[in-house]
Amino acid sequence: MKNPEDVFFKSESQISPLEIVLKYGKINPWEFYFRLAEHKNFEAAKAVFERWDDDLVRRSDAFLVTRFVHSEWAKEERKVYLAHCYLMRLIRERNVRDPFALENDDQEDIATLRRLAGILPQIDIGGTAYHVDWEARELREIANPAGKIDINAMELNYFKDGYEALYNSADRQLYAVQAGSTELPPDVFLLHIPYEMELDPVAVARERGLDDLAFTNGHPVRSNLKGYLWFVDQATLSQMSSQPQDEAQAQGRRTGR
Known part of the structure; x- marks a missing residue:
């Protein structure tokens, strides 16, 4: 429509x-x-x-x-x-x-x-458009719905205003760093996406049993969502490779959801 x-x-x-x-x-x-x-x-x-x-x-x-x-x-x-x-x-x-x-x-x-009519928000990541499905905790490629990014596999960032994970821009998948890694493939970046209050405040309100329209007063629905891809410096890589991936993701789930 x-x-x-x-x-x-x-x-x-x-x-x-x-x-x-x-x-x-x-x-x-x-x-x-x-x-x-x-x-x-x-x-x-x-x-x-x-x-x-x-x-x-x-x-x-x-x-x-x-x-x-x-x-x-x-x-x-x-x-x-x-x-x-x-x-x-x-x-x-x-x-x-x-x-x-x-x-x-x-x-x-x-x-x-x-x-409010049920149309999911969209977010752009490196030129690829995704639907934001906060209820399922995933981002789905609009052109290829089988291509998904699991938000549960991302970590809440230091400022608690977004989620981050390594991301391979070539295959558009999250990348699991191996313990002790000292370098990354050239197509791997640190992906940052906004937190749920910006990704989909309507879904958050409904999940919490709040009035979805009133909730958007302080958390507006955004039509220009964007995910950012940053180069990973050596210090960040050393920190990530020293922490087992499953432990990092579990910590992200505990603190971010």
């Missing part, structure tokens, strides 16, 4: 603009839109938006992008959050945005909705 987030924007109510006025009294165009969207009559909300002039669209855009930003929307009820997301969809489609708004629009709402 081209826009998986569309699943959240299906009208489930036939509440009319007249019913909104009778229910809430006289309200301004901004509130009128939100009331209809919150009641999940997105078609009627869109019709209200289409009557906004370009100036109101630009002012709304600037407000949502720079002042009442995405992390604040995530604190709202889900129906209010979806109304904000749908408004941003309509603003982008209207195509009258100021350059400043375009430059500062990180589209975090789209990334969040797609993850």
Whole structure:
């Protein structure tokens, strides 16, 4: 599906603009839109938006992008959050945005909705794209799902903000260093990936029984995840080769998961 987030924007109510006025009294165009969207009559909300002039669209855009930003929307009820997301969809489609708004629009709402819809995050490692499956604790090559990286086989790093392991960039597999090794093949690097709060905060929230949307307030869904490949210096290699691989991995599992 081209826009998986569309699943959240299906009208489930036939509440009319007249019913909104009778229910809430006289309200301004901004509130009128939100009331209809919150009641999940997105078609009627869109019709209200289409009557906004370009100036109101630009002012709304600037407000949502720079002042009442995405992390604040995530604190709202889900129906209010979806109304904000749908408004941003309509603003982008209207195509009258100021350059400043375009430059500062990180589209975090789209990334969040797609993850809530079940689309797994992606991470780039040395030019190869992987799906992040935190529930299975693995990264799977998108072009070759049989190619996997076991996160459980990686160690939590010193700062506890990521996982690391030796990685062979030629066969795209983790590399087990042998005890006493003094050098590595030329294609072996130290792979660093972010920790789970950055890899997939939605999966972490669900695993812990927390509200997934509220959790993204402090841990946003990221659409540009990247794994880093670093050269291994002699001191690091000596340290790694002096510790048996199974012991290193067990330590990683104890401290990182």
